[in-house]
Amino acid sequence: xxxxxKKMVTLVSSDGVEFVVxxxxxxxxxxxxxxxxxxGVEEKVMIPIPKVTSDTLSSVxxxxxxxxxxxxxxxxxxxxxxxxxxxxxxxxxLYYLLQASYSMSIMxxxxxxxxxxxxxxxxxxxxxxxxxxxxxxxxxxxxxxxxRREMQWNYE
Amino acid sequence: xxxxxxxxxxxxxxxxxxxxxxxxxxSPAAALFIIFVVEDVSAKIEEMGKEEEEEEAEIERxxxxxxxxxxxxxxxxxxxxxxxxxxxxxxxxxxxxLAQKERLSLSGFNVDDEILARIVxxxxxxxxxxxxxxxxxCKITDEGLxxxxxxxxxxxxxxxxxxxxxxxxxxxxxxxxxxxTSLRHLNVGGTFIxxxxxxxxxxxxxxxxxxxxxxxxxxxxxxxxxxVNTCRELESINVWGMRLPGNFVLxxxxxxxxxxxxxxxxxxxxxx
Numbered sequence: 001x002x003x004x005x006k007k008m009v010t011l012v013s014s015d016g017v018e019f020v021v022x023x024x025x026x027x028x029x030x031x032x033x034x035x036x037x038x039x040g041v042e043e044k045v046m047i048p049i050p051k052v053t054s055d056t057l058s059s060v061x062x063x064x065x066x067x068x069x070x071x072x073x074x075x076x077x078x079x080x081x082x083x084x085x086x087x088x089x090x091x092x093x094l095y096y097l098l099q100a101s102y103s104m105s106i107m108x109x110x111x112x113x114x115x116x117x118x119x120x121x122x123x124x125x126x127x128x129x130x131x132x133x134x135x136x137x138x139x140x141x142x143x144x145x146x147x148r149r150e151m152q153w154n155y156e
Numbered sequence: 157x158x159x160x161x162x163x164x165x166x167x168x169x170x171x172x173x174x175x176x177x178x179x180x181x182x183s184p185a186a187a188l189f190i191i192f193v194v195e196d197v198s199a200k201i202e203e204m205g206k207e208e209e210e211e212e213a214e215i216e217r218x219x220x221x222x223x224x225x226x227x228x229x230x231x232x233x234x235x236x237x238x239x240x241x242x243x244x245x246x247x248x249x250x251x252x253x254l255a256q257k258e259r260l261s262l263s264g265f266n267v268d269d270e271i272l273a274r275i276v277x278x279x280x281x282x283x284x285x286x287x288x289x290x291x292x293x294c295k296i297t298d299e300g301l302x303x304x305x306x307x308x309x310x311x312x313x314x315x316x317x318x319x320x321x322x323x324x325x326x327x328x329x330x331x332x333x334x335x336x337t338s339l340r341h342l343n344v345g346g347t348f349i350x351x352x353x354x355x356x357x358x359x360x361x362x363x364x365x366x367x368x369x370x371x372x373x374x375x376x377x378x379x380x381x382x383x384v385n386t387c388r389e390l391e392s393i394n395v396w397g398m399r400l401p402g403n404f405v406l407x408x409x410x411x412x413x414x415x416x417x418x419x420x421x422x423x424x425x426x427x428x
C-alpha cells in the first residue's frame with residue numbers, strides 16, 4: 001500500500017479472504033464505521049464481514065473506494081460511474097450487492113441496487129417477473145382469486 | 157394477507173432459507189435448524205454466514221426490507237400491483253413500501269371503492285393522492301370517498317386530485333374534505349359537486365392554496381365567493397368552463413386582489 005500515514009483496516013469476507021483498505025473507504029459502511037468507533041481500536045484491525053463473500057466484497061469495496069473520494073469528482077461523474085458500475089453487475093451479483101449493502105449499511109449502494117432491480121421489474125407481468133428471478137408462485141387459491149379480482153383493473 | 161396457510165411440504169422451510177445461506181436446500185440439516193428457528197431467529201442469523209456460501213442467488217431470499225426499498229422505486233401504481241402478485245413475500249414487501257409512500261397516483265386505473273379504500277388505509281404516510289381518472293369507466297363512487305375519509309393518513313393529505321370522476325357528488329366529497337384539514341391543493345374539476353362541497357371546504361381547509369373547479373357546472377358564484385372569503389391563503393382558482401356572471405372576476409379580485417383566476421368568462425362587456 002502507498003502512503004505510510006493512511007490508516008488501514010482489514011476486512012475478512014465470509015470465505016476467509018482478507019481485504020486491506022483505507023479506513024475512510026471502509027467507513028462508507030455504517031456498520032464498519034460503528035464497529036471502529038465502538039472499539040476505539042488503532043491499527044491492525046480485523047473486521048469479519050459475515051455473509052459477504054470475497055467476490056461480492058471486492059465489488060462492494062470498489063464502490064466504497066469511489067464514493068470515499070467522491071469530493072474529488074463532479075457530481076455527474078459519480079452518477080455516470082454508478083450507472084456503469086451497476087450496469088455491469090449480473091443478476092446474481094446484484095442480489096449479493098443488495099444483501100451486502102443491507103447488512104453492511106451502505107445506503108447509497110443499496111439504493112443503487114434497488115433502483116436497478118426496480119428497472120428490471122418495470123413493465124413486466126407477474127409471470128415474467130417470476131421467470132426472470134426464478135420465484136415460485138406460493139399463493140393459496142383464495143389469494144389467487146383475490147389477486148385476479150384486483151388485477152381486473154383497466155389500465156388503458 | 158397471510159392467513160396462516162401452510163405451504164406444500166417441499167417449500168415449507170423456504171421463508172427462513174435466506175437466514176441460513178449455508179444450508180443446501182432440502183438437506184436434513186435444514187430440517188434440524190428449523191427447530192431452533194422457533195426459539196430465536198435473530199440470534200441465529202448473526203452466527204450464520206461463515207463457511208460455505210449458497211449455490212444460486214435467488215432474489216426470493218432478500219429480506220422484506222430490501223424488497224420494500226426496491227418497490228419504493230416503482231413509480232406507478234400498476235407496477236406495484238404487478239409486483240404484489242408475484243408471491244407472498246413480494247406482497248408483504250409492497251405493503252411495507254406502500255406504508256412508506258408519500259405520493260400515490262391511481263390516475264387512470266379502474267379501481268373500485270373497496271380496493272381504493274384498502275390501498276389508502278395501508279398508506280399511513282400518504283401526503284398526496286391522485287385518483288383522477290383518464291378512462292371513462294371510473295368505478296369510484298361517493299362510498300369510496302367516504303371510506304378513505306376514515307383512513308389514518310387523511311388529516312395529513314396536502315394534495316388530492318379527483319378531477320373527472322363522474323360518479324362523485326357532495327355526498328362523498330363533503331366527508332372527505334371535512335377530514336382533510338391539511339389540504340393545500342384540491343382538484344375536483346369535472347365532478348358534479350355543488351356549493352355544499354365548497355362550504356365544507358371553506359369550513360375545514362383553512363390552508364387551501366389552489367383549487368381547480370374546471371367545468372363544475374353545479375357550483376355557483378355564491379359558493380365561490382364564500383370560499384374565497386373564508387380561505388384566506390388561497391392563491392389560485394380555476395373556474396374554466398363554469399357558468400358564472402361576467403363581472404365575477406372583478407368581484408373575486410375585490411375580495412382577494414392577488415388571487416390568480418383561470419377562467420374563460422367573457423368580460424368584453426363588463427356591466428358594473
